[in-house]
Amino acid sequence: MMTTTLPPLGDTMLTHLQDLGFRAGEFSAQPIPADEITRVLVVLKAFYGPDADPSALVPHGREAELRAAITEAAPTLAALGTALRDALEGEHSGVLVRRLGLGGLDLDTRRFVLYALSLCMGSPTATDKIDRKVVWDIKLRPDKVRDGSASTFSEHAYEADFHTDTQYFPTPERYMLLYVVVPAACGGGRSTLRDVRCVKDALARSEDGRWALDLLSRHELPFRIPATFTTTGRRDSVEVTFARVFGDRPSVRFRTDTLRKGLKAFPAYDTPDVRHALDILQAELDDESRRLETLLDADALLAVNNHEVLHGRGAFEDPDRHVLRVRIDDGVPQDAARILLSQDS
Structure with a gap:
């Protein structure tokens, strides 16, 4: 495999190892020095308190001040964040670093470092409206699976279809980081990506595809917000985002x-044309020849531009599989969207 060096991204460089196809690339990253990691912990505990729990961090509210402190304390880490962001705003909608270099650290330290890295890319966001955690553990939750309350892909071990993260919110985050703590020993849970430019190009090659692309570009449709992320957190709360x-x-x-459940809550939008357009799109997404699929090992980092790529995950059986996720807002205005409550809720 040929190793090449791309032009500088931010203040550091990611080394381009290979193109994975469909605007995804594999890179190696400059190691983060141990003294920088130590200083990062000092900064975060100064802002959050000496007993801060990295598994329960919430948005601080003084992100700019915290980012400046992190940048001063850990310039290599800050430059890596800039490099990842630049790559995701350039030629790649997905960036894979197979070894981030954090594997020898304890889990709490890795959570802190991942949070600090996300701060260097933008503003990390709260996963839900109740606990408001920033670093989210993607791990099988058997209790929720048993009682049927697992409402997100991060809580069960089934296949996760192609999706945009937080597509059910008016402003989905621009970036997302996935860091693998423990891969599935069964070999399952493979990550999949579909770049939106490739999807649109494929649809534009047929009359039906162009028709579906036009309809889905013009009509707002209802995405139901999962119960975990509604204002109340109750399963009987029916909230949707139109976009x-x-x-x-x-x-x-x-x-x-979430589209299917949104259309059920607002049946006036569930028209034959909408259904047909969604079927055409789904058929394109199901074409395995135009997707990227890869198995992520321990200490791998997958960074994606959540506005330009759909991602998914294969089913797995290993209950110990553990991935950390952080979503990051870039602060740039987005297309108009609106939240409505179903009159039946």
Whole structure:
């Protein structure tokens, strides 16, 4: 495999190892010095308190001040964040670093470092409206699976269809980081990506595809917000976000089950044309020849531009599989979207 060096990204460099296809690339990253990691912990505990729990961090509210402190304490880490962001705003909608270099650290330290890295890319956001955690553990939750309350892909071990993260919110985050703590020993849980530019190009090659692309670019459709992320957190709360599947920013907003549940809550939008357009899009997404699929090992980092790529995950059986996720807002205005409550809720 040929190793080449790309022009500088931010203040450091990611080394380009290979193109994975469909605007995804594999890179190696400059190691983060141990003394920088130590200083990062000092900074975060100064802002959050000496007993801060990295598994329960919430948005601080003084992100600019915290980012400046992190940048001063850990210039290599800050430059890596800039490099990842620059790559995701350039030629790549997905960036894979197979070894981030954190594997020898304890889990709490890795959580802190991942949070600090996300701060250097933008503003990390709260996953839900109740606990408001920033660093989210993607791990099987058997209790929720048993009682049927697992409402997100991060809580069960089934296949996760192609989707935009937080497509059910008016402003989906621009970036997302996935860091693998423990991969599935069964070999499952493979990550999949579909770049929106490739999807649109494929649809534009047929008359039906162009028709579907046009309809889904013009019509707002209802995405139901999972119970975990509603204002109340109650399962009987029916909240939806109306937005277009294809837009400008984000370029794509999609998830099959939240759309299906949104259309059920607002049946006036569940027209034959809408159903047919969604079927055409789904058929394109199901084409395995135009997707990237990769198995992420321990200490791997996958960074994606959530506005330009759909991602998914294969089913797995290993209950110990553990991935950390952080979503990051870039603060740039997005296409108009609106939240409505179902009159039946």
